[in-house]
Amino acid sequence: xxxxxxxxxxxxxxxxxxxxxxxxxxxxxxxxxxxxxxxxxxxxxxxxxxxxxxxxxxxxxxxxxxxxxxxxxxxxxxxxxxxxxxxxxxxxxxxxxxxxxxxxxxxxxxxxxxxxxxxxxxxxxxxxxxxxxxxxxxxxxxxxxxxxxxxxxxxxxxxxxxxxxxxxxxxxxxxxxxxxxxxxxxxxxxxxxxxxxxxxxxxxxxxxxxxxxxxxxxxxxxxxxxxxxxxxxxxxxxx
Amino acid sequence: xxxxxxxxxxxxxxxxxxxxxxxxxxxxxxxxxxxxxxxxxxxxxxxxxxxxxxxxxxxxxxxxxxxxxxxxxxxxxxxxxxxxxxxxxxxxxxxxxxxxxxxxxxxxxxxxxxxxxxxxxxxxxxxxxxxxxxxxxxxxxxxxxxxxxxxxxxxxxxxxxxxxxxxxxxxxxxxxxxxxxxxxxxxxxxxxxxxxxxxxxxxxxxxxxxxxxxxxxxxxxxxxxxxxxxxxxxxxxxxxxxxxxxxxxxxxxxx
Numbered sequence: 001x002x003x004x005x006x007x008x009x010x011x012x013x014x015x016x017x018x019x020x021x022x023x024x025x026x027x028x029x030x031x032x033x034x035x036x037x038x039x040x041x042x043x044x045x046x047x048x049x050x051x052x053x054x055x056x057x058x059x060x061x062x063x064x065x066x067x068x069x070x071x072x073x074x075x076x077x078x079x080x081x082x083x084x085x086x087x088x089x090x091x092x093x094x095x096x097x098x099x100x101x102x103x104x105x106x107x108x109x110x111x112x113x114x115x116x117x118x119x120x121x122x123x124x125x126x127x128x129x130x131x132x133x134x135x136x137x138x139x140x141x142x143x144x145x146x147x148x149x150x151x152x153x154x155x156x157x158x159x160x161x162x163x164x165x166x167x168x169x170x171x172x173x174x175x176x177x178x179x180x181x182x183x184x185x186x187x188x189x190x191x192x193x194x195x196x197x198x199x200x201x202x203x204x205x206x207x208x209x210x211x212x213x214x215x216x217x218x219x220x221x222x223x224x225x226x227x228x229x230x231x232x233x234x235x236x237x238x239x
Numbered sequence: 240x241x242x243x244x245x246x247x248x249x250x251x252x253x254x255x256x257x258x259x260x261x262x263x264x265x266x267x268x269x270x271x272x273x274x275x276x277x278x279x280x281x282x283x284x285x286x287x288x289x290x291x292x293x294x295x296x297x298x299x300x301x302x303x304x305x306x307x308x309x310x311x312x313x314x315x316x317x318x319x320x321x322x323x324x325x326x327x328x329x330x331x332x333x334x335x336x337x338x339x340x341x342x343x344x345x346x347x348x349x350x351x352x353x354x355x356x357x358x359x360x361x362x363x364x365x366x367x368x369x370x371x372x373x374x375x376x377x378x379x380x381x382x383x384x385x386x387x388x389x390x391x392x393x394x395x396x397x398x399x400x401x402x403x404x405x406x407x408x409x410x411x412x413x414x415x416x417x418x419x420x421x422x423x424x425x426x427x428x429x430x431x432x433x434x435x436x437x438x439x440x441x442x443x444x445x446x447x448x449x450x451x452x453x454x455x456x457x458x459x460x461x462x463x464x465x466x467x468x469x470x471x472x473x474x475x476x477x478x479x480x481x482x483x484x485x486x487x488x489x490x491x492x493x494x
Binding site for chain 2: 015083084086087088089091092095096099100169173174176177180181184195196198199200201202203204206207208211214215218219222
């Protein structure tokens with residue numbers, strides 16, 4: 001497992017480094033522009049990671065409840081949430097939040113960005129739990145005397161989480177794009193806001209540096225998703 | 240989900256149609272989409288019912304948003320299809336390189352492409368259109384590559400070869416008709432993706448000033464923002480629901 005994680009992470013690293021080198025040496029702003037963009041990256045990364053953590057932590061239980069307790073209020077809510085993710089992308093959630101609450105803190109921006117992630121995680125967790133139930137290995141484990149709790153934690157839950165973790169890269173890309181809009185709308189200092197301001201001003205160096213760092217952030221989050229997927233599903237480690 | 244068809248005798252398209260009809264979110268999404276499109280067509284008449292305000296502006300902006308998304312998605316789908324087919328059809332090294340490049344590009348946050356192009360090359364409308372189109376191309380290429388690769392591996396393909404059909408006959412009688420349905424399901428997501436990318440860039444002040452995204456970006460209050468936001472959210476939800484229905488309709492070996 002450790003070698004798989006190393007392989008996945010170091011497979012992404014050259015691309016991230018290449019993007020940083022291109023931003024530093026092939027743009028008019030040069031290393032200075034890259035340094036400016038890098039100064040805001042921790043804030044943007046925290047915003048994206050926070051939104052992903054909140055969205056996944058809240059969405060997965062709703063999805064599982066939609067499968068295991070479909071008639072409960074939480075289960076019904078989990079079923080309803082599926083459509084919201086597609087309807088309210090991150091930038092729209094951020095625009096609605098900033099209109100309702102006014103320019104605010106990163107916590108409000110992260111909460112707005114977490115809404116589509118929550119809905120998507122609920123939809124995928126429910127689908128994963130449905131698929132796991134159809135395959136019958138949980139029933140086989142119960143037939144061999146495994147407790148219901150153990151069967152859920154060690155067999156059903158990992159299988160239900162695989163679809164969610166499998167799209168973590170796509171969610172990270174969508175959330176990063178949403179974070180760019182959220183930073184610009186909420187007035188938060190970060191690489192995303194720098195990208196918007198540079199694009200509006202036609203500053204090629206600032207745009208390239210900010211875009212390269214944001215792309216690197218997405219690639220790293222994608223690698224984390226790949227490692228988690230390999231941890232949950234041994235088949236993902238092959239090939 | 241209850242579907243009534245005989246997989247041995249019904250045609251693949253009839254099976255797909257019944258599967259789609261049995262997918263409730265997809266049928267609801269299609270109905271909602273038709274309401275949005277009809278509302279867009281009837282916008283001039285509807286405008287007379289409201290005084291000049293946010294609702295009228297949102298109705299007017301719907302036309303530009305839908306038309307732009309449709310054109311960008313169509314151009315992106317055509318380019319992506321060509322890329323995917325070439326990746327599957329060309330020799331091993333070139334094909335693999337094309338497929339890998341599509342996969343690499345699809346992994347990036349392509350929704351930011353219009354911003355990057357505006358910063359690097361200026362804010363010309365044509366460049367913006369091309370950036371939105373380009374943002375959907377890699378995703379389409381990856382999906383089409385998978386379909387084209389699988390189409391060559393179907394059992395009916397082997398049966399047609401064993402029956403002595405020429406490559407041309409196999410292509411036009413079996414491969415292309417067999418791949419059309421999955422291709423439709425794979426190309427559909429380009430439409431909501433193009434709409435979302437255009438709306439985000441316009442919201443940030445980098446695209447057209449006459450679309451839902453621009454209205455949301457320039458709205459000063461909830462009252463002025465809501466009509467455009469509701470129309471955009473409803474259209475995106477409807478497009479995604481129809482896409483999910485198409486994916487379900489053409490899932491599995493048959494159709």
